[in-house]
Amino acid sequence: MSAIANGTAVSETSRPSVGSPGVFTSRKRGRGSASAMNWVALRMLTGDRAKYLGLIFAIAFSTFLIAQQSSLFVVVVNRTRSFIVDVTDADIWVMAPATRYLDEVFSLKDNDVDRVRSVPGVRWAVPFYKGSARVIAADGQFRQTTLLGVDDASLAGAPEPRRMVLGSVENLRDPDAVVTDLAGYNSLFPGEPLTLGKTLEMNDHRANIVGIVSASVPFGPLPVFYTRYSLALDFVGRERKLLSFVLAKGAPGARLSDVTKRIDDQTGLQALSSDEFGWMTIWYYIRHTAFTTVFGITVVIAIIVGMVVAGQTFYMFTLENLKQFGVLKATGTTNGRIVSMILLQALLVGALGYSIGIGMDTLVFVAMSHNQATRDSMLFWQTMGLAAGLELLIVLIASLASIRKVLVLEAAVVFRG
Amino acid sequence: MIHAVVCTDMEKWFGAGDTRIQVLRGLSLEIPLGEMAMIEGPSGCGKTTLISIMAGLLDASGGGLEVLGTDSTSMSARERVEFRRDNIGFVFQQFNLLPALTAVENAAVPLFVAGWRRREAIEKASELLATLGLGHRTRSLPSQLSGGEQQRVTFARALVHEPRLVICDEPTSALDAKTGHLVMELLSEIAVRPDRGVIVVTHDSRIFEFAGTIAHMEDGLVTHVEKGESIGRPVPAGIAQGVQSSRDHTELKI
Numbered sequence: 032m033s034a035i036a037n038g039t040a041v042s043e044t045s046r047p048s049v050g051s052p053g054v055f056t057s058r059k060r061g062r063g064s065a066s067a068m069n070w071v072a073l074r075m076l077t078g079d080r081a082k083y084l085g086l087i088f089a090i091a092f093s094t095f096l097i098a099q100q101s102s103l104f105v106v107v108v109n110r111t112r113s114f115i116v117d118v119t120d121a122d123i124w125v126m127a128p129a130t131r132y133l134d135e136v137f138s139l140k141d142n143d144v145d146r147v148r149s150v151p152g153v154r155w156a157v158p159f160y161k162g163s164a165r166v167i168a169a170d171g172q173f174r175q176t177t178l179l180g181v182d183d184a185s186l187a188g189a190p191e192p193r194r195m196v197l198g199s200v201e202n203l204r205d206p207d208a209v210v211t212d213l214a215g216y217n218s219l220f221p222g223e224p225l226t227l228g229k230t231l232e233m234n235d236h237r238a239n240i241v242g243i244v245s246a247s248v249p250f251g252p253l254p255v256f257y258t259r260y261s262l263a264l265d266f267v268g269r270e271r272k273l274l275s276f277v278l279a280k281g282a283p284g285a286r287l288s289d290v291t292k293r294i295d296d297q298t299g300l301q302a303l304s305s306d307e308f309g310w311m312t313i314w315y316y317i318r319h320t321a322f323t324t325v326f327g328i329t330v331v332i333a334i335i336v337g338m339v340v341a342g343q344t345f346y347m348f349t350l351e352n353l354k355q356f357g358v359l360k361a362t363g364t365t366n367g368r369i370v371s372m373i374l375l376q377a378l379l380v381g382a383l384g385y386s387i388g389i390g391m392d393t394l395v396f397v398a399m400s401h402n403q404a405t406r407d408s409m410l411f412w413q414t415m416g417l418a419a420g421l422e423l424l425i426v427l428i429a430s431l432a433s434i435r436k437v438l439v440l441e442a443a444v445v446f447r448g
Numbered sequence: 449m450i451h452a453v454v455c456t457d458m459e460k461w462f463g464a465g466d467t468r469i470q471v472l473r474g475l476s477l478e479i480p481l482g483e484m485a486m487i488e489g490p491s492g493c494g495k496t497t498l499i500s501i502m503a504g505l506l507d508a509s510g511g512g513l514e515v516l517g518t519d520s521t522s523m524s525a526r527e528r529v530e531f532r533r534d535n536i537g538f539v540f541q542q543f544n545l546l547p548a549l550t551a552v553e554n555a556a557v558p559l560f561v562a563g564w565r566r567r568e569a570i571e572k573a574s575e576l577l578a579t580l581g582l583g584h585r586t587r588s589l590p591s592q593l594s595g596g597e598q599q600r601v602t603f604a605r606a607l608v609h610e611p612r613l614v615i616c617d618e619p620t621s622a623l624d625a626k627t628g629h630l631v632m633e634l635l636s637e638i639a640v641r642p643d644r645g646v647i648v649v650t651h652d653s654r655i656f657e658f659a660g661t662i663a664h665m666e667d668g669l670v671t672h673v674e675k676g677e678s679i680g681r682p683v684p685a686g687i688a689q690g691v692q693s694s695r696d697h698t699e700l701k702i
C-alpha cells in the first residue's frame with residue numbers, strides 16, 4: 032500500500048521506522064533539553080520582528096531616559112559644589128555657624144583666621160574670599176562675575192596647576208593678576224583665541240588675565256575669576272568684614288573629624304571637611320529647589336513608559352502566543368521549563384534594549400561633552416546601574432504577569448478552534 | 449490485554465453553581481491498540497472534552513481512566529505531564545504549528561521537549577518529513593506551506609517521538625476533500641501499528657473508511673459503536689434509546 036504525499040508516492044519500503052513493534056522512545060535527555068527549549072523560546076521571540084523590535088525599542092527608550100536624566104541630575108547638583116571640589120589643597124572649610132550652603136556667605140572677622148590656626152591639629156589656615164564683581168567685557172557690556180580670592184602668600188585655594196590651560200597659578204602674584212576659567216574667557220572674549228595679557232575693568236580696577244583654567248563647571252552661568260585675597264578685597268571695596276571662609280589643613284595624622292570638632296568648640300564657627308561641605312551644599316539645593324522634582328518626574332515618566340509600553344507589549348506578546356505555549360504544554364513541557372523560557376525571552380529583550388539605550392546615552396553624552404556649557408556631562412556607572420535595576424524590574428514584572436497567564440493556561444486550549 | 453484507552457463511568461462537569469453543566473455523563477468506552485478508532489458526534493456532544501481527558505490535558509470529574517494500561521487518575525500532575533511527553537502525540541484541527549519555527553523544527557518539538565539535542569532531533573525530524581513527502585520543504589515556515597503540507601508537518605510532530613497513543617482532533621476539517629483523503633491515507637499508513645492506538649475525533653464521514661471502529665457520541669454519552677464490517681450499518685434501536693436518559697450510563701466495548 033502506498034500513499035500519495037505531495038504528488039510523491041510513498042512506498043512500503045520508505046516507511047518511517049517510528050512505531051515499529053518493540054521500539055519505544057529512546058530518550059536522549061540531558062544538557063540538550065534546556066538549550067533546545069531555550070532556542071525554541073528565542074525563535075518564538077524573534078519570529079515576530081515587529082513586536083520584537085517594538086519591545087527592544089521600548090526598553091531602549093526607557094533606559095535612555097532613566098540613565099540620561101539621572102546622570103544629568105547628578106551632573107547639575109554636582110555643579111553646586113564645584114568651587115569646593117576645585118580647592119584641593121585645603122581639606123577643612125570654616126564658616127559662620129548659620130551658613131547652610133556654599134553660596135550663602137556670612138562674612139567672618141579677619142582675626143578668625145588666627146583663631147583657627149591656634150586650634151590643635153590645624154596645620155595651616157588661610158583666608159578665602161567668595162563674592163561677585165562686575166567687569167566690562169570686550170564688547171563694552173557690563174558682566175557680573177564670581178570672584179574668588181586665594182591666600183596671598185601660599186596661593187592656597189587656587190586651581191590645581193594641572194588644570195591650567197594657559198599661564199600659571201604662580202602668575203597670580205603679579206600686580207592686578209587674575210586667572211579666569213575657560214568658559215568665562217570665551218564668554219567675555221567670544222571667538223577670540225586664548226591669549227594671556229588681556230586686561231579688563233573689574234569694579235573700576237584694572238585686572239590683567241595671567242592664566243586660563245579649565246575649572247569645574249559652576250552651577251551658575253557667571254564667569255569665574257581667581258585672584259589674590261588682598262587684591263579681591265581691593266576689587267570689591269572696603270567693608271568692615273569681607274572674609275568669606277577660612278580654608279584649613281589638618282595636621283598629619285590628625286583625624287579630620289576631630290579637628291573640625293575642635294574648631295567648632297574653640298572658635299564657635301562651623302568647620303566642615305570639604306566632603307561634608309560639598310554634600311551639605313548639594314542637599315540644600317535638592318531640598319530647596321525644583322531640581323529633584325523636575326528630574327524625578329522625567330525618571331518616573333521613563334519608568335512608566337518602560338512599564339506600560341515594554342511591559343504591556345511583552346504581556347500582549349505572551350497572550351498572543353498562549354496557544355503556542357499550550358502546544359508546548361500539551362507536548363509535555365513542564366511549567367518550570369515554560370517559566371524559564373519566558374524569563375529568557377524577557378531577559379534577552381531587557382539586555383538588548385538596555386544596551387541600545389545606554390549606547391544612545393553614550394552618543395548623546397559624547398556630543399554634550401563638546402559643548403562648553405555641558406562639558407562636564409557624563410554617564411555615571413551608578414546611574415547605569417540604576418537604569419539596569421529598574422529595567423530588570425520592568426521586565427520581571429512584565430514576565431511575572433505573563434508567566435501567571437501561561438501557568439493557569441489549560442493545555443486543552445490546543446483543541447479549541 | 450492492554451487497551452489504548454479505557455474510560456469507566458467518566459463524568460465531566462464545567463462551571464459552578466447555576467452555570468454548572470455536565471458535559472460527560474458517565475461515559476464508558478474501551479479502545480484497543482493496533483487500529484484507528486474514530487469518535488464522531490455533533491458539535492457540543494463532548495468529543496473534545498473526552499479526548500482532552502484521555503490525553504491528560506483535563507481532569508475528569510468522576511469515573512476511571514486507564515491510558516496504555518496505566519491508571520491516569522492516580523497520577524500526579526507532574527507524572528501526567530511526563531506520561532504525555534513520552535507516550536502521546538497530537539494532531540490538532542488548526543495545526544497549531546509554531547509560526548517562527550520551520551517545518552522540520554516544528555516536527556522536532558516533541559524531541560526538544562523530551563531532551564534531545566537539537567542537531568539529533570532535527571536529523572530525526574528531517575527523516576520523518578522526507579518519508580511524509582516533505583523532504584524539500586523542511587526549511588519552510590508554516591506560512592509558506594499549503595494546508596495539506598502543514599497537516600503532514602503536524603503528523604510528523606505527532607509521531608517523531610514514537611508515542612504509543614496518537615490523538616487527532618478533526619485532522620481533515622481544514623483541508624479540501626481530496627487533500628483530506630490523502631492525509632488520512634498517509635496517517636493510517638504510518639501511524640497504525642500493533643502496539644499503538646490512534647484516536648481520531650471527526651465530523652467528516654468521508655474518512656470513516658479509514659476507521660477500524662467508530663464510537664458515536666451524543667449529549668455526553670457513547671450511543672453506539674461500529675466496528676469493522678459493521679461500519680455504516682443502521683444503529684440498533686435499543687442502543688439509540690439509551691441516549692434518551694442522561695442517567696442511563698452507556699457502556700460499550702469496541
